[in-house]
Amino acid sequence: MVIKLKQPNTSSAGPAPTIDTPAIVRGVINDIRANGDAAVRQYSEKFDKWSPASFKLSQEEIQEIISSVPKQIIDDIKQVQENVRTFARAQKDSIKEFELEIRPGVHLGQKNVPINSVGAYIPGGRYPLLASAHMTILTAKVAGCPHVTACTPPIAGKIPANTVAAMYLAGxxxxxxxxxxxxxxxxxxxTVTMKKVNFIAGPGNAFVAEAKRQLFGEEIGIDLPAGPTEILIVADEHADPFIVATDLLSQAEHGPDSPAVLITNSITVGEKTISEVDRLLKILPxxxxxxxxxxxxxEVNIVSDLDEAYKLADEYAYEHVQILTQNPRDALVKMSNYGALFLGQNTCVSYGDKCIGTNHVLPTRGAARYTGGLWVGKFLRTVTYQEVTNDKESGELGRLCGRSARAENFEGHARSGDARANKYLGDRFEWIG
Structure with missing residues (x-):
């Protein structure tokens, strides 16, 4: 049984939005498809009040921008990127290429081929999101992608220097x-001035997410569907309500549509967390x-025990799940639906967002039920190859292929097999003569 100490306040949501996001996005895409750079400039002027001589930064401009960034920020960017690089390299090393001989002279293999051209979208607008540069550009480069095009919006009509530094240093x-x-x-x-990419990664607002959705398949591959950030904390009776409240608000500040949920087996922790949230909101910038x-x-949900907490957390299938219990590693066994786990009070979601090294582009809105987050493997195409060097085995495969294809009424397929059975085993077929 679940007791809800705090529920979503649906009355404060106001009337349903009347903006038809899919239609707006479709119109912009169709206009750019028809009019290219002219349409890109028109919409940049309309939405961002931004229309420079060139949207692309030259190497001279990049170096000048980076020179304006404080040394401490540059040093921090480099340290964070080394964390991301180390983890991404370990991920890449875990994806093995192999070749095996399943029968004499029958060779099957697997190769990992990087995507040739990747687009990285680094959101901005409200905040300069340096970390998204690390997560998208750097991970693609570790995967071996030869070319990464990176885009980020101006912020209040200005170039976000710190973000540009992160994009450049990421590669x-x-x-x-x-x-x-x-x-x-x-x-x-x-367009004439921007080379087409094969794949786009990176978070963004509802319009960016919808654009990726509409362009997926025919034009590009994408990393994953993404919505507002989410945090869910599972806490036991030993959890510190101050830590719980602080970490819930760390994600709530992303935007007005960012859910923050606590599940605990302690009504005391639940009540004190609510009080701490109310107190901290009075001093949070x-x-x-x-x-x-x-x-x-x-939301604050009270459950009878931690097993029920883990089960309920799996039903939410949230992007970020933080475990504030005495035995946080139990969640590795008892949970399966999450974008990323953050284990113990020494580990907060903000570490994953900003600096620890794992990727922060994660599934939201229940997508954790069927996909993980962005990782180096998303930038690789795992392809297969096959070679038969043994004549007799080719003939035997030809017989098997012929029977299998005819069971599905694919005569053309069957005859490809027949040709090998005839050539190498001497089988006779009426269609060959």
Whole structure:
């Protein structure tokens, strides 16, 4: 049985939005498909009030921008990127290429081939999100992708210098100060001034997510569907309500649609966490955003024991799941639906967002039930090859192929097998003569 100390405040949500996001995005994509760079510039002026002579930064401009970034920020970027690089390299090393001989002279193999051209979308707008550069560009480069085009929007009409530094140090081949649907569409479709990519990774607002969804398949591959960030904390009676509240609000500040959920077996922890959230919101500089998320989407659920807590957490299937219990590693066995686990009070979700080295582009809105987050493998195409060097085995496979194909009424397939059975085993077929 679940007791809800705090439920989402649906009354504060207001009327349903009247903006038809799919239609707006479709219109922008179609315009860019038809009019290329002219349409890209039109929408950049409209949405971002941004229309430089060139959206692409030259190497001279990049170096000048980086020179304006404080040394401590550069040093921190390099340290974080080394963490991300180390983990991504370990991931790549875990994906093995192999070849085996399943029968004499019958060779089957697997290779991992990097995607040739990748687009990385680094969101901005409200905040300069340096970490998204590490997670997308750097991971693609570790995978071995030869070319990465990176786009980030201006912030209040200015170039986000810190983000540009992170993009450059991550290894971006081309950097554009361009945001929104127009950036995603330009990368996916290609224009005179922007080379078309094969795959786009990176988070963004509802319009960016919708653009990726609409362009997926025909034009590009994408990393995963993404929505507002989510945090769920499983806490036992030993958890510190101050830590719980602080960590819930760390994600609630992302935006007004960011759910923050606590599941605990302790009503005391639940009640004290609510009190701590209320107190901290009075002094949090981003309270104007975090308070909206907490009011609209914050939840505190009391359950009878931790087994019930883990089961309920799996039903949420949230992006970030933080385990604040005495034995946090139990969650590795008892849970399966999450984007990333953060185990113990020494490990907060913000570490994953900003610096620890695992990727922060993670599944939201229940997508954790069927996919993991962005990782080096997303930038690799695992392809297979086969070779038969033994004549007799080719003939035997030809017989098997012929029988198997005819069971499905695929005569053309069957005859490819027949030809080998005839050539190497002497089998006679009426169609061969």
């Amino acid at each position: 971006a081949d081309d950097i554009y100060i361009l945001g929104g649907v127009q950036a995603v569409a330009a990368m996916a479709i290609g 981003t309270a104007d955003i975090a308070s909206v998320s907490w009011d609209k989407l914050g």
